Amino acid sequence: MTDVDGEQDAGNGAAPEPLLRLDAVDTFYGPIHILQGLNLEVGAGELVCLLGGNASGKSTTLKTVLGIVRPRNGSVSFEGEDITSRSTSYRIGKGMAIVPENRRLFGPMTVLENLEMGAYLHGGGAKEDFDRVYTLFPLLHERRKQLAGTMSGGEQQMVAMGRALMAKPKLLLMDEPSMGLAPILVERSFEIIKQVHESGVAMLVVEQNANVSLSIADRGYVLSTGRLVLEGPAAELREHEDLRKAYLGR
């Protein structure tokens, strides 16, 4: 584990190219400098969590990965390809998907149509994609004709996850998947995250709930006002003094 303050330990020799790499990324909103020299990697099949307090830049990081906002400096690469100047749809076509903050479902559209939007770049969804998602969330099949906006918070979370999985992503970005869920549903949603991860999907999960997310993650990063302050294997992060004080409340 490293306390990040400038120096970055170079990969040990012939480390394989990570699935996603952010290299010295600076992201601005107008004049406001949000992400400051951010370096971050997600390996193929890896589950990485990104922790940090409110307004630390977690959502901005995911938006930078997706190309919703563009970094002013630095680069984003996916599977070794520099995608910094590529459009969001190009990136999603390459194998990214997101469960956005607050879910952002298409409220006046049905559950089925929401799932179809998730597979927009993949022909609106083959039968096997629907089957895969319906196996994970049988409720979505039952409710496929219901308008997404009329579902409960927990159900909406399933739609948001299902919608992202329709894209058959190699890298799944999740922005606070447990927000607004009752404790039992938080547990359930982390079980599903684990299950999806075990099926080989790499994930970058943003969470306020550090304890639960570190318990299933391989590695973690901690952001504070747009800078990385900690990174390392999840097991070590869980024991880290500062993190415990700041986020784990013990």
Add this chain to the structure above:
Amino acid sequence: MHHLLLFNIIDQIRALGWGGAFTLLRNGIVLGSLYSLIALGYTMVYGILKLLNFAHGDVFMIGTFMGYGVLIAFGGALAPTIPFIPLILLMFAVSMAGSGVVGVGIERFAYRPLRNAPRIAPLISALGVAFFLENSAQLLTNSAHELYNGYALGGKNGNFGPLLNPVFTIDQVPVTVIMVIVVLTAIALMAALVLIVYRTKLGKAMRATSFDREAASMMGIDTDRVISMTFFIGSVLAGAAGVMYGLYIGDAYFFIGFLFGLKAFTAAVVGGIGSLPGAMLGGVLIGVVEAFATGYAGGQWSEIVVFGILILFLLVRPTGLLGSPAIQKV
């Protein structure tokens, strides 16, 4: 002799009788079908960009000139060089495709660069485009009223053609071929639009983009392309309305887009801006109200009544008849 408007109206209603009432209703429905087609363009663009596309009425105006251009290119209505059915179909095809391209161009050059600007900026740009199109058309056409002479289409030696033949009569009031064409074409185009919006991938992407543009782009939807297509479809409908206006009302003129467009806009507001069924309903309602106001109170009243309704709705029920209550006032 009475001088009070109310008494005049009552006299008119008596004088015109049932036949007169049906004539007005007929005229209103036909006119209203055109308003509906144009109102759909206003409402679709409002739905996706929250923009009042003031240039839309002028896209309709350009459509009337495109239809006229095709008509003239093939000899004009009085001496056409090709049979009249293919000629009319060609007028529709060229005007619809051409208007569609004009609509896409307007979006590309006047609105897209202002996508992240404050909402007032594209609104001002829209007014600018409207003036630009009107004044260009005025210059290019020398302010002429270009007559379609649709009555002569398909007729021999300049006699009346089939467009004015009655298809059926009710209470001795004829409903002519062109009226049936207008109403049926409008219905067919609206049905096609509903199918596109609710059944196709593009339509679903349009709905998703209308609801939450950023979330739509997070799904990989190219929202700029979806917005372009929205302008294209709305303008295609306006182009179809343009040709039918020429054939039914009679002429192409640089200034019709303003008034006709404003009435169609009123229709969109009355129906509930952003709502497709609202635009369809609002168009027919405004058409019928205008026809009755003209018939019973006199032509000088039609605009007063229509725009009175616009103001009334904006004040009392800005969401319109079928609009969602969450909609923002503009």
